Amino acid sequence: MxxxxxxxxxxxxxxxxxxxxxxxxxxxxxxHDVFARALxxxxxxxAESSPLTWLMKIATNHCLNVLRSERAGWRQWFERxxxxxxxxxxxxxxxETRDLVxxxxxxxxxxxxxxxxxxxxxxxxxxxxxxVLGRSVPTIRKRLERFAELGGEELRxx
Numbered sequence: 001m002x003x004x005x006x007x008x009x010x011x012x013x014x015x016x017x018x019x020x021x022x023x024x025x026x027x028x029x030x031x032h033d034v035f036a037r038a039l040x041x042x043x044x045x046x047a048e049s050s051p052l053t054w055l056m057k058i059a060t061n062h063c064l065n066v067l068r069s070e071r072a073g074w075r076q077w078f079e080r081x082x083x084x085x086x087x088x089x090x091x092x093x094x095x096e097t098r099d100l101v102x103x104x105x106x107x108x109x110x111x112x113x114x115x116x117x118x119x120x121x122x123x124x125x126x127x128x129x130x131x132v133l134g135r136s137v138p139t140i141r142k143r144l145e146r147f148a149e150l151g152g153e154e155l156r157x158x
Contacts, residue, residue: 002039009052013059020063034059065125104151112143119144
């Protein structure tokens, strides 16, 4: 069934991903992620809507999550430290980043720690994190926003 969906709707899904991500290579990767998610979440499809509508919803949510993740403040820490260290070496910058992340994580409760790790490290979507933790998407989003604010304060102190 997935092969049929891919053949029939792959171009439309790719077009949506290109439109949102503004990059052909990233869009193709995203399209593959969308169909992988469709494969694993096939039971979530409701016959009330068309398969195209369902796939486009997955594609839109996935691409928006990719864009949000790219703007996340934690990425700046890792990019800054990666640029500061010599090729192939972890060095002092990586240790500083790890220490900073550990300090920040120690300042929040266990559920927020889990949300941060699932979202930022494991690459889960907000919906997936919410499902794993048994919380609503707005609750998870709020926890991640508070953690990001904490990171901003921590970075200003340094």
